[in-house]
Amino acid sequence: xxxxxxxxLLDEMxxxxxxxxxxxxxxxACVAYIEPFVTYDLDVFVLLPSQEGHLISITPIYAYLxxxxxxxxxxxxxxxDVPVQFIPAYNKLTEEAVNEAVEMRYKTxxxxxxxxxxxxxxxxxxxxxxxxxxxxxxxxxxxxxDDYLVDILRRHRLLRRWNEFKRKFYGN
Amino acid sequence: xxxxxxxxxxxxxxxxxxxxxxxxxxxxxLDTKYxxxxxxxxxxxxxxxxxxxxxxx
Numbered sequence: 001x002x003x004x005x006x007x008x009l010l011d012e013m014x015x016x017x018x019x020x021x022x023x024x025x026x027x028x029a030c031v032a033y034i035e036p037f038v039t040y041d042l043d044v045f046v047l048l049p050s051q052e053g054h055l056i057s058i059t060p061i062y063a064y065l066x067x068x069x070x071x072x073x074x075x076x077x078x079x080x081d082v083p084v085q086f087i088p089a090y091n092k093l094t095e096e097a098v099n100e101a102v103e104m105r106y107k108t109x110x111x112x113x114x115x116x117x118x119x120x121x122x123x124x125x126x127x128x129x130x131x132x133x134x135x136x137x138x139x140x141x142x143x144x145x146d147d148y149l150v151d152i153l154r155r156h157r158l159l160r161r162w163n164e165f166k167r168k169f170y171g172n
Numbered sequence: 173x174x175x176x177x178x179x180x181x182x183x184x185x186x187x188x189x190x191x192x193x194x195x196x197x198x199x200x201x202l203d204t205k206y207x208x209x210x211x212x213x214x215x216x217x218x219x220x221x222x223x224x225x226x227x228x229x
Contacts, residue, residue, distance in 0.1 A: 003206055028206075035197035036208040038216055106202045140191065141198045 002080040006042060007109050009065070009079060018060050021047040023101035023112040025087070025094070025122065030134060032104055033116045033142040041076055041083040045098050045114070048088055056088050093121055093156045116142050117149040124153070124162050136169060 013019050024032075026043030048056060065077045076083035089095040097118035103110045114122075120138060123131035138144070153159040200208075 003203075028209075031205050031209060032202055033198065035194045036200075036205045036212065038212040039209060040213065104202055106206075111202070141194055 002082060003042070003106055003111070004109055005080045006044075006082055006084055007106065007111055009068075010044065013061065013064060016064075017049055018064055019046045020049050021098055021112075023098045023114055025097060025114045025119070027134075029114045029119055030138065032113050033119075034137050035141060037137075041085050043085050043087055045087050045089050045094055047095065047098050058086050058088055061086050093118070093125060093152075096152075097122065115148075116144055117152055120144065120149060121152045121156060121158055124158050124165060125156070127161070132165070132169075135165065 010019070010022050014022065023029075023045050024042065025045045026041075027037070027039035028042050031037065031039065046058070046061070048058070051057060062072060062077065065079070066072060071078045073083065076085050078084075087094075089098050097114045098112075100118065101112040101114055104113045105111070116138065120135060123135050123138075150159065153162050197205075197208075
């Protein structure tokens with residue numbers, strides 16, 4: 001998996017003002033904190049420069065990459081065999097996750113990755129079966145700052161859902 | 173008929189060892205982890221190929 005090339009391109013787009021900020025989220029971000037598992041695409045959450053109107057468009061990202069010769073397959077851009085999906089931060093929680101992402105080292109490059117507490121909050125918000133399974137793995141293997149997590153959950157009105165989840169899976 | 177105490181102990185020890193191995197894997201550097209993800213992807217692809225060919229017979 002050639003992530004370094006993707007990171008280089010992301011920084012290039014940031015430099016050109018096509019994206020304002022980015023961070024890795026989704027399953028690949030989870031892999032940064034827990035044991036590796038099978039996943040296929042790289043989710044890149046982006047903050048875009050302010051645009052006219054209410055609709056957010058990611059067309060400039062795809063146009064730039066298409067111009068550079070990268071293939072677009074449905075919602076993914078294939079960069080050196082890595083399917084990359086660009087997701088504009090779609091609510092306050094994901095915006096915060098991008099802004100507060102931590103820098104991790106990938107070989108010699110630095111890579112902004114969502115904090116584990118944000119990943120947990122997003123998973124509890126999305127609440128698909130795979131998210132629930134993943135939450136269990138994260139709680140078992142990763143070091144989580146409980147106070148920080150509760151603060152995020154409270155601010156984004158997810159604490160009740162979280163407590164329900166904990167009751168259901170752990171009985172407390 | 174219950175499970176023998178020794179068997180229960182052994183199962184518990186195996187689970188603890190498995191959890192310890194998982195936590196060790198979680199501490200690997202990011203590039204190593206992504207290399208493992210790539211390998212896992214290849215293995216899954218091979219499994220699909222084997223499954224497909226065995227259905228033909």
